[in-house]
Amino acid sequence: MSNDIAILGVGMHPWGKWGRNFTEYGVKAARDALADSGVAWKDIGFVSGAATMRCGYPGYVAGATFAQALGWQGAEVNTSYAACASGSQALAAARSKILSGACDVALVVGADTTPKGFLAPQKGDRPDDPDWVRFRLGITNPTYFALYARRRMEMYGDSQDDFALVKVKNAEHGFENPNARYRKKFSADDVAASNMVADPLRLMDICATSDGGAALVVSSLEYARKIGRVDAVKVAAISTVTPIYASAVIEMPDIATDSAAVVDAHSFRAALPVKAYEEAGISPQDVSVAEVYDLSTALELDWMEDLQLCERGQAAQLVRDGATRVGGRLPINPSGGLACFGEAVPAQAIAQVCELTWQLRGQAGARQVAGAQVGITANQGLFGHGSSVILKR
């Protein structure tokens, strides 16, 4: 039996620092997705929201917040929170509902409004909270990104110039994307001239936080057939697995890895796509295009290897060869990635699916990956959350 579901519609509110209520971005994205799908709002049986923790109670119950703003019509609602994987978990909730037969067509929405500046921990003295402890010791999010980046330099001989090439490439992609926040081409010299934040990463190697919203209308294959959409792009797999003890890599916000003295160490990032490939019955060689979570330029290279799109240590060479640009053999982040969007946590995993849907439909305009058949996403957030979604034509 097929576990596929159809993506009937996608929509986004452009990313930016708009400073408005997150509901506005979510509803705009939802209306666009509904219009794109041709499905009437009143026919949606399930609204699956991705929560935001930064916008008060309406953010905690995002599914209901969006349903109310669109006009209560009696649909069931759900809200998922899974840090950066919230959008994928909201999609997974909709898929479960559809595959169980409890609903035919669902709306998945995520949106966020972000504060200015560094993300900081909650206030108060909390020495039992690892997140408080690491900030107390001066260890910020870029610290972790920089440790991974430096590890690549030490192990594989990657250079800061390689990381800059990732930024230059993503900026070229994002320049063509009307939903991207930063639409400006940069040179390697521009990257090298930006301030060092956490050696070896500069300001332009690290992603910002943004406001934005993204939405999907998804349905059973039967429903898609019934409304004449047999050609719809399909969700072939969703992986939201948790890590396996013990952690091999130091993960935000921890001060130490688990001990691998008694059990083997496992890489979480590498495990995420494994379940997705298995579920989809698709192999890494089949992938035409990937949207990965480039919290830093160097992390994009880690993801390429974690997704098994190349051997360990080979990602930088692919970037140097131009293989990861649109027009290359293996385009990565044709949307422009987080480099051009900035992170809008509950919307980001959904935005990755929007981009791949446009790519697989052949509607991505100047950033179109020719003949894209299979796309994969990957992201990772705090506390054992992460996801990988595979779409196919």
Next chain:
Amino acid sequence: MSEETNAAAGKKTRQPALEGWFTLNEDQPHLIGNQCASCGTYYFPRAKNFCKNPACDGDQFDDVELSRTGKVWSFTNAEYKPPAPYVAAEPFVPFTIAAVELAKEKMIVLGQVVAGVNPSDLKAGMEMELVLDTLFEDEAAEHITWKWKPIASNDYE
């Protein structure tokens, strides 16, 4: 909390910035972890109630001093002032950070690196030792933490 050592030099009280995370022996300090009495898994910070090894149902732990030397896994620095609860000196002075692999515990532990050591002085695999050093000062005290320091034989200069 021990306050015995400092009156002589007229210095401020030295007190741990994090209570119970490391021994206060200035010459040979250790991080204080613990170990599951059932399966032997090490923890830092200390485990409280239940062993996290999915194959173990242990709930008893013995405090252990972790290895005070290890090898650099990776390293970076902080060139921008971290947000609170970090307490920064004014003007802010960038500091180096290392992730150090402890061989016996098979665990990587983060920490600041002592002043004067820059990222360009470090390499993966370099031997480091644990020392105690000031994290921040206020009017009442010097708040100390563990830091990593290259072992002299590395000749990192």
